Amino acid sequence: MADTDNSERVIYVTGKGGVGKSTLSHAVARAAAARGQRAVLVTLGESRTEVARSEDYQTIMLDGQRALGHLLERALLLRVLSERVLASRTFNAVAAAAPGLADLVMLSYIADLAAGRTDEDPCNLVVVDGYAAGHAQAMLAAPVTTADLLGRGPAADLIRRCRSLTTDRHRFRTLIVASPEELPVIEAAELWTVLARLDITRLPPAVNAIYPTLLNTPQAEFVRANGGAEARWYEATSREQRSWAKTFARRTNSTPLWFEHDFADGIVTTQDAARLLDAWT
Numbered sequence: 001m002a003d004t005d006n007s008e009r010v011i012y013v014t015g016k017g018g019v020g021k022s023t024l025s026h027a028v029a030r031a032a033a034a035r036g037q038r039a040v041l042v043t044l045g046e047s048r049t050e051v052a053r054s055e056d057y058q059t060i061m062l063d064g065q066r067a068l069g070h071l072l073e074r075a076l077l078l079r080v081l082s083e084r085v086l087a088s089r090t091f092n093a094v095a096a097a098a099p100g101l102a103d104l105v106m107l108s109y110i111a112d113l114a115a116g117r118t119d120e121d122p123c124n125l126v127v128v129d130g131y132a133a134g135h136a137q138a139m140l141a142a143p144v145t146t147a148d149l150l151g152r153g154p155a156a157d158l159i160r161r162c163r164s165l166t167t168d169r170h171r172f173r174t175l176i177v178a179s180p181e182e183l184p185v186i187e188a189a190e191l192w193t194v195l196a197r198l199d200i201t202r203l204p205p206a207v208n209a210i211y212p213t214l215l216n217t218p219q220a221e222f223v224r225a226n227g228g229a230e231a232r233w234y235e236a237t238s239r240e241q242r243s244w245a246k247t248f249a250r251r252t253n254s255t256p257l258w259f260e261h262d263f264a265d266g267i268v269t270t271q272d273a274a275r276l277l278d279a280w281t
Contacts, residue, residue, distance in 0.1 A: 008124070010110060010114050010125075010172045011203065012140070012175070013028070013128060014131060016188065025129035027269070027272070027273035029127045031270045039058070040057060040123040042126060043059070104146060114126045137194055167200060173201045174195055178248055180240075185244050188248065193252075204279050206258075206276070209261040210258050212260045
């Protein structure tokens, strides 16, 4: 499959909580729809799954119960039988106790959604508003970490399908988002390294909410000479943010995309998000 093929593509967005990954996920889906692509935004969560529609793209809130029900129906071929198995306390206890199994089930659903093997409308781009960095790392590593425990028997095919998805650079890429601060940058850089070891392709990372540089050199010199505590604080914070953004670039050996802080409604523009889609190819 060529990089220009629009079919079966997944962008998994992750980062430390509070860095704006959900905002950026919506923006990417909106930008894809603006280009005429059939995009779907999948939000991972524990609440009951709901399917809704935005003006331009489909949105799905996906929980483990729905993903597991889909997998059982796919395996057992009969919806009634799969519903009975899903209702079994014994089955649910085993599924909950097996480390990584729940994450495999979620990945399997995402793979089937991208391939048009679910009840949802066909799409050619799935944007996943993924878990925060720690859980995302465990989820994306699940096809590897579960291989010894579950790699034989019925789960072997599930593991192979999930691993095939996450390591296919033409179909699956991750987008790591950080804010220009110490902890988000450190977590994001560590996740970048782990995903590289797992052979999971990463889009250029995003540094979100960087203060715009409002002061030119003469203005900055004037402020320092004549007071203005707020302006000096802003300048210092902006300078520190850029330092952390450069640290992130150095630790990931990448060229992050910078998104400026929006002091109004926090919306990332479609034009800005389109840069991430351009980076796919």
